[in-house]
Amino acid sequence: MKTSFCVKFAFDNLRKNHQIYFPFILSNAGIIGMMYIVASLSANESLLNSYHGNYILPFLEIGRYVIVLFSVIFLFYTNSFAIKRRRSELGLYNVLGLEKKHIIKIVFYENLICFLTSLFIGLVLGFIFEKIAFLTLTNLVGDDLPFGELFSFDAVTFTFIVFLFIYTLLFIYSALAIHKSKPLELLKEKSVGEKEPKAKWLAAVLGLVTLAAGYYIAQKVSNVPEAIMFFFPAVFLVIIGTYLLFVSGSIAFLKLLKNNKRFYYKTNHFITISNLFYRMKKNAVGLASICILSTMILVMVSSTTSLWFSINDTLKHLYPNEYSLSIHYGYDTSVFDKEMLATFDEYDIPLKDYYCVDYLDFVVRREGDTIIMDDDYYASDPLVIQALTLDNYNELLNTDYKLAEGEVLVYDNNVGFDSDKLVIADYSADVKEIKEGMIDQIPSTVNVVTAQLTVIADDEGFEKLFDVQKRAYGLNSSRIETYYGLDVDETEEGHYQEAFAKAIEDLSYEFKDLGIGYELRSKAYDDLIGFYSGFLFLGSFLGIVFMMAIVLIIYYKQISEGYEDADRFKIMHKVGLSDKEIHKTINSQILMVFFAPLLLAVIHLIAAYHLIDLVIVSLSSSGQAMFVYTFIISTIVFALIYCLIYFITSHTYYKIVTQRN
Amino acid sequence: MKILEVNDLKKVYTSRFSQNTTSALNGINFTIEEGEFVAIMGESGSGKTTLLNILSGIDTATSGKVLLDSHDISKIKEKELTEFRRDHLGFVFQEFNLLDTFSNRDNILLPLVLSQKSIEEMEKRLKKVAAELGITSLLHKYPFEISGGQRQRVAVARALINHPRIILADEPTGALDSKSSDELLNVFDLINKNNQTILMVTHSTKAASYASRVLFIKDGKIFHQIYKADDSNEKMFAKISDTLTMLTKGAD
Numbered sequence: 001m002k003t004s005f006c007v008k009f010a011f012d013n014l015r016k017n018h019q020i021y022f023p024f025i026l027s028n029a030g031i032i033g034m035m036y037i038v039a040s041l042s043a044n045e046s047l048l049n050s051y052h053g054n055y056i057l058p059f060l061e062i063g064r065y066v067i068v069l070f071s072v073i074f075l076f077y078t079n080s081f082a083i084k085r086r087r088s089e090l091g092l093y094n095v096l097g098l099e100k101k102h103i104i105k106i107v108f109y110e111n112l113i114c115f116l117t118s119l120f121i122g123l124v125l126g127f128i129f130e131k132i133a134f135l136t137l138t139n140l141v142g143d144d145l146p147f148g149e150l151f152s153f154d155a156v157t158f159t160f161i162v163f164l165f166i167y168t169l170l171f172i173y174s175a176l177a178i179h180k181s182k183p184l185e186l187l188k189e190k191s192v193g194e195k196e197p198k199a200k201w202l203a204a205v206l207g208l209v210t211l212a213a214g215y216y217i218a219q220k221v222s223n224v225p226e227a228i229m230f231f232f233p234a235v236f237l238v239i240i241g242t243y244l245l246f247v248s249g250s251i252a253f254l255k256l257l258k259n260n261k262r263f264y265y266k267t268n269h270f271i272t273i274s275n276l277f278y279r280m281k282k283n284a285v286g287l288a289s290i291c292i293l294s295t296m297i298l299v300m301v302s303s304t305t306s307l308w309f310s311i312n313d314t315l316k317h318l319y320p321n322e323y324s325l326s327i328h329y330g331y332d333t334s335v336f337d338k339e340m341l342a343t344f345d346e347y348d349i350p351l352k353d354y355y356c357v358d359y360l361d362f363v364v365r366r367e368g369d370t371i372i373m374d375d376d377y378y379a380s381d382p383l384v385i386q387a388l389t390l391d392n393y394n395e396l397l398n399t400d401y402k403l404a405e406g407e408v409l410v411y412d413n414n415v416g417f418d419s420d421k422l423v424i425a426d427y428s429a430d431v432k433e434i435k436e437g438m439i440d441q442i443p444s445t446v447n448v449v450t451a452q453l454t455v456i457a458d459d460e461g462f463e464k465l466f467d468v469q470k471r472a473y474g475l476n477s478s479r480i481e482t483y484y485g486l487d488v489d490e491t492e493e494g495h496y497q498e499a500f501a502k503a504i505e506d507l508s509y510e511f512k513d514l515g516i517g518y519e520l521r522s523k524a525y526d527d528l529i530g531f532y533s534g535f536l537f538l539g540s541f542l543g544i545v546f547m548m549a550i551v552l553i554i555y556y557k558q559i560s561e562g563y564e565d566a567d568r569f570k571i572m573h574k575v576g577l578s579d580k581e582i583h584k585t586i587n588s589q590i591l592m593v594f595f596a597p598l599l600l601a602v603i604h605l606i607a608a609y610h611l612i613d614l615v616i617v618s619l620s621s622s623g624q625a626m627f628v629y630t631f632i633i634s635t636i637v638f639a640l641i642y643c644l645i646y647f648i649t650s651h652t653y654y655k656i657v658t659q660r661n
Numbered sequence: 662m663k664i665l666e667v668n669d670l671k672k673v674y675t676s677r678f679s680q681n682t683t684s685a686l687n688g689i690n691f692t693i694e695e696g697e698f699v700a701i702m703g704e705s706g707s708g709k710t711t712l713l714n715i716l717s718g719i720d721t722a723t724s725g726k727v728l729l730d731s732h733d734i735s736k737i738k739e740k741e742l743t744e745f746r747r748d749h750l751g752f753v754f755q756e757f758n759l760l761d762t763f764s765n766r767d768n769i770l771l772p773l774v775l776s777q778k779s780i781e782e783m784e785k786r787l788k789k790v791a792a793e794l795g796i797t798s799l800l801h802k803y804p805f806e807i808s809g810g811q812r813q814r815v816a817v818a819r820a821l822i823n824h825p826r827i828i829l830a831d832e833p834t835g836a837l838d839s840k841s842s843d844e845l846l847n848v849f850d851l852i853n854k855n856n857q858t859i860l861m862v863t864h865s866t867k868a869a870s871y872a873s874r875v876l877f878i879k880d881g882k883i884f885h886q887i888y889k890a891d892d893s894n895e896k897m898f899a900k901i902s903d904t905l906t907m908l909t910k911g912a913d
Contacts, residue, residue, distance in 0.1 A: 261780055265770065265783060267774055270771075270774045274763055274767065275762050277762065278762050571759075574752060575752065575758065575772065576743055576746055576747035578740075578742075581743075
């Protein structure tokens with residue numbers, strides 16, 4: 001058969017099936033564009049050479065490979081849908097005299113046209129949106145970078161090769177499917193009636209059990225190592241549970257409703273239930289996938305935004321001051337203080353305020369109410385003990401708190417301490433008062449804000465605590481640190497990084513024995529913002545890609561439902577259902593079918609809240625409050641987009657249904 | 662007692678883009694008495710389907726009247742029409758029109774569920790009609806699991822279950838083999854003997870020979886009618902054949 005004829009044939013076929021291929025090409029182009037953008041950004045010189053580039057790059061790389069993997073799955077899904085819908089059409093060609101090799105040749109050209117068109121559109125979209133993506137990314141980290149070489153030939157090649165590979169696989173798959181088929185079967189395919197799906201009770205119960213197990217794990221984790229360890233098992237269980245529930249659970253449930261005659265034989269239940277029965281059988285896998293994708297989007301977007309927004313609080317918690325110095329305890333600080341101020345003056349650092357505090361912290365673990373000190377302190381229920389003297393405390397907070405001998409004041413942060421005696425190994429003290437929280441002026445040494453007790457004791461008690469932990473931990477014991485918190489005016493923060501580094505160099509030279517350590521909050525901010533921005537960018541990027549997949553899955557579902565319903569619609573009309581009634585029942589069915597995944601996704605998310613919250617809290621300190629907001633907002637936004645997609649695609653559905661009448 | 666009265670029914674189709682008009686019905690007049698089994702015969706394009714559609718309330722006539730139990734069906738409001746059709750008319754189609762998502766039992770019960778009958782009433786009626794049509798053993802099966810003849814009997818059961826005033830059958834034997842056709846016609850005969858009024862549109866001389874009266878339509882008009890009276894089916898068959906021959910010759 002002539003090539004030109006095949007090409008013409010292929011074009012005609014695509015045009016005839018535009019309801020399938022138009023969205024197919026468009027979504028492919030979208031994914032190609034996205035892939036090009038990440039590939040190109042990860043090769044962007046300007047970004048690579050910037051300070052934050054190092055932090056962002058790994059995320060872009062991850063994004064690139066996730067999209068590759070996702071494209072393979074997604075294209076196979078959509079392609080098999082298209083082939084299935086077109087079976088009888090291809091069968092007809094066979095009957096009319098086209099040999100199978102001719103049909104395969106035509107399909108080859110169809111694939112080629114789809115490939116080239118979507119590659120072209122995708123790359124054009126990629127070029128256009130690359131700038132926006134670049135600006136978004138640099139804005140997130142707060143950099144003002146030049147675009148540099150935005151167009152990347154390597155990225156084009158990469159995208160081209162990946163999609164060439166995927167399309168080759170698709171073609172082989174379609175060719176095999178056509179090769180194996182028999183024309184008569186192809187022609188008849190659609191008219192074969194279907195047996196009522198059997199309720200698989202065991203699978204349904206199993207689905208409930210795995211889902212419950214996943215939820216249970218998510219509720220039960222109590223600390224971060226556990227949360228990280230059990231995250232994937234829990235996710236795995238929930239995914240299995242979701243698929244089982246949609247595939248078997250839904251049918252079992254409908255069967256129950258159907259067996260209840262008084263319920264079933266009611267006008268509005270009758271048609272809905274029996275139609276849902278069939279709809280669920282065909283759509284269960286797709287709906288479960290929508291549910292999983294939706295959950296992923298919501299988790300990614302809400303957690304990454306919450307991290308990003310909480311960055312300043314995180315920093316304030318980890319670094320209470322713009323500059324911080326720590327020196328060994330026991331030195332006469334008045335000499336050091338003087339010299340330090342003089343050096344800063346020398347380098348023109350406009351110091352506004354400073355304070356100095358001696359503190360000690362070490363990790364213990366709890367078993368019930370007893371505090372235990374052994375090497376195994378990460379095993380369960382770890383707890384940080386921070387200690388400072390009463391004098392230091394009063395100075396810091398500018399108060400005049402008083403303690404009797406052997407008394408302590410305790411700050412409780414997520415510990416739930418309520419005893420009137422504090423016992424740590426052979427140290428014991430009477431608790432005068434318990435206050436909530438911790439002392440903000442002292443840096444938190446661990447960023448896991450699970451549990452910390454701050455103990456304010458007199459000098460003697462302070463020494464005693466030091467001794468106790470020194471004996472217990474030996475070489476691993478903590479030293480007392482003298483911490484200097486230094487601040488400049490808020491507007492000047494981040495401006496004196498180099499001067500400060502030089503000043504410290506001078507001081508270190510002068511006070512060799514003090515072991516001066518220092519940290520800059522603005523420097524930490526630069527590191528952290530790079531990391532969090534990369535994270536947020538990846539989260540939203542994949543969110544968009546998954547969203548495109550959801551759109552297409554929903555759209556294809558609506559089309560296939562439309563073609564099937566059109567005939568039923570006609571029959572019901574003849575038998576005595578008014579148009580209005582038909583519209584109403586079909587509408588409510590589709591609503592139920594499409595909003596079930598959304599509902600379950602939100603339930604998943606609520607169940608996962610505790611676990612995700614733990615992980616987020618481990619990465620930031622004030623994430624908790626933030627996460628509630630980002631969680632709620634992203635759920636609402638997602639639900640709105642979802643509804644929008646639903647209404648747009650259901651328009652196509654009604655067009656198909658009414659066309660036939 | 663008159664059940665159906667058709668008075669000077671006319672239907673003219675105008676195409677949207679041209680001045681041409683086609684008249685499908687050219688003034689049809691006939692009446693059907695309670696308990697009659699009437700067949701309407703005619704060639705393709707003679708206006709049979711248009712007539713049936715108007716009688717069913719699916720289509721509207723350009724002029725003329727259709728009275729069902731002295732109600733003018735063209736005067737029934739759009740909203741009430743569906744309900745009216747459901748309660749007063751029973752339909753049997755060439756292609757059965759059973760829903761593949763329902764079991765046979767549920768297919769038959771559909772009209773009762775729509776008119777919100779009690780479950781006891783449904784069971785009672787179903788039992789009676791299923792026994793009458795000999796389909797009790799098919800009830801739990803699905804339409805695609807049974808033969809064409811059986812499917813059509815299920816469809817008849819669905820038409821009967823609402824106790825319609827009249828059954829409108831559109832080529833009911835059109836998709837059946839001769840054995841199934843015979844069975845179905847015997848079913849029609851049976852329900853007609855139980856005083857069920859039937860109006861059947863058909864191509865088949867055999868099918869028409871079961872009717873008590875046959876109307877012939879040609880060019881949108883009633884051309885002729887013959888009564889069966891006490892004739893046997895065979896005699897009726899011969900009479901119809903003769904009439905058809907005469908009709909065709911007359912056209913030449």
